[in-house]
Each structure stands twice: as structure tokens, then as C-alpha cells.
Amino acid sequence: MKFPSRLPRQAIAAKIFHWVNIVSLFIMLTSGLQIYNANPVFGGRAGWHIPPIFALGGWLAGGRHWHFAAMWLFSLNLVFYGVYILVSRRWKHRFVSDKDIKALKLSQNQKRRAYAWHRIAYTAIVPILLLAIFSGLGMYKPAQFPWIVDCFGDWQALRIVHFATVPIVIIFATIHALLGRKVGGDRLLESMFW
Structure with a gap:
């Protein structure tokens, strides 16, 4: 059995x-x-x-x-997770390094290359999430933060930037799941939730 x-x-x-x-x-x-x-x-x-x-x-x-x-x-979840990965020192394994770039150029190990791509995606999403939160805050409280609206030029540009972050986050989530599955299979994805 x-x-x-x-x-x-x-x-x-x-x-x-x-x-x-x-x-x-x-x-x-x-x-x-x-x-x-x-x-x-x-x-x-x-x-x-x-x-x-x-x-x-x-x-x-x-x-x-x-x-x-x-x-x-x-937003609070991101802050708490950011503090968690800093305190636990997991940031060393989450974000891209020169070793990942080297692995993409030289490594024949497909699992190692998938890890490198995963770290690149994980690193690239951070400024996108910050942009989504920053632009969203400008839309949420334009009277209190008119300088945020001004950073984007005008209200319509602010809305377009905020709206554009949505498909990027969806694409990231899809790539994040696919790369996780490639490295650890369904078992790894399940372990992230159960």
C-alpha cells in the first residue's frame, strides 16, 4: 500500500x-x-x-x-509580510540576485532556472504593487493628497496608471503559480494554502 x-x-x-x-x-x-x-x-x-x-x-x-x-x-498584509521576511531573513531567498542572472545565462538545470525566473518575477512585482497602492491612495483621498494626482499629471492619467496595474498583478499571480508548480508541482501550491 x-x-x-x-x-x-x-x-x-x-x-x-x-x-x-x-x-x-x-x-x-x-x-x-x-x-x-x-x-x-x-x-x-x-x-x-x-x-x-x-x-x-x-x-x-x-x-x-x-x-x-x-x-x-x-496593504496591511503586505506590510506584515514585509516585516516577516525581513525579521526571518527570508528576503535573501525571495528576491533576485546576481546568482539568478548567472543561472539564467549558464545553468542547464531547469529547476534552478525556474527558481531564478521566480525570483525575478517576485522582485519585479514589488514596484508594481507600490505603484498600485500609491495611485490608489491618490484616488482614495485626492483632497488630502493632491500632490499624488500631480505626480501623474492629472486625474485621468492617475486612473489609467491604477487601472493598468490590475492586469500586471493578475499576470504576476499566474506566473507565480506556474513557476511554483514547475518547481514543486501541485504539492507545493497546495502547501501554500493548506
């Missing part, structure tokens, strides 16, 4: 981080679509609308409430 092999062990902080990210990103995405429908970024009020079944909040104010509540959850 063959027993199933055990899942790789992951720190409880990593599991919590992944669950909170999945839930908060889903809420921000669906509520963001509700906000978008009130005044589409592309085409103004007559622009392309998202079907209501994909939007959370029911109307503009409802979408904003859900979106900003999830934004705080997501």
Missing part, C-alpha cells in the same frame, strides 16, 4: 499571507470593476461596461466601500 507523500512544510505566516492576498485581491478586483462602471477609464460614461455579475458593491459608493476596505487589508 502506497501512502501519499506529505506536503512541503510552509510557515503559517506564508499561508495566511497567501489567503489574505487571494481574498483581498478578489474583492478589490470585483469592487474595482463596480467603480469602473460608474465612469469607465476608456471612453467616458459611454465606454465599455463590465457586466454587473462580475462587479461587487451594487453601485458606485458600495463598490468604493468594498474596494477601500480590501485595500487596507491588502
Whole structure:
């Protein structure tokens, strides 16, 4: 009789981080679509609308409430995880280094190359997440932070930049999962949540 092999062990902080990210990103995405429908970024009020079944909040104010509540959850989760990887010194294994660049150029080991690509993606998403939060904060409190709006030129440019971060985060999440699966299979992905 063959027993199933055990899942790789992951720190409880990593599991919590992944669950909170999945839930908060889903809420921000669906509520963001509700906000978008009130005044589409592309085409103004007559622009392309998202079907209501994909939007959370029911109307503009409802979408904003859900979106900003999830934004705080997501942002605080990132801060706590950032502190965790600094204190635990896991940052040494999470972000790209010159060894990863060398591995991509020279290594024939496919697993090592996948790790290198993973670290590149993990590192590249940090400024995108900061841009999403920064631009979102400017949209959330434009009266308190008019200088954020000014950094982007005007309100419409700010909205376009914020909107553009969404597909980048979705693409990152997909690449993150695919690279994790390539390195550790389904067992590794499961271990991040269970």
C-alpha cells in the first residue's frame, strides 16, 4: 500500500499571507470593476461596461466601500509580510540576485532556472504593487493628497496608471503559480494554502 507523500512544510505566516492576498485581491478586483462602471477609464460614461455579475458593491459608493476596505487589508498584509521576511531573513531567498542572472545565462538545470525566473518575477512585482497602492491612495483621498494626482499629471492619467496595474498583478499571480508548480508541482501550491 502506497501512502501519499506529505506536503512541503510552509510557515503559517506564508499561508495566511497567501489567503489574505487571494481574498483581498478578489474583492478589490470585483469592487474595482463596480467603480469602473460608474465612469469607465476608456471612453467616458459611454465606454465599455463590465457586466454587473462580475462587479461587487451594487453601485458606485458600495463598490468604493468594498474596494477601500480590501485595500487596507491588502496593504496591511503586505506590510506584515514585509516585516516577516525581513525579521526571518527570508528576503535573501525571495528576491533576485546576481546568482539568478548567472543561472539564467549558464545553468542547464531547469529547476534552478525556474527558481531564478521566480525570483525575478517576485522582485519585479514589488514596484508594481507600490505603484498600485500609491495611485490608489491618490484616488482614495485626492483632497488630502493632491500632490499624488500631480505626480501623474492629472486625474485621468492617475486612473489609467491604477487601472493598468490590475492586469500586471493578475499576470504576476499566474506566473507565480506556474513557476511554483514547475518547481514543486501541485504539492507545493497546495502547501501554500493548506
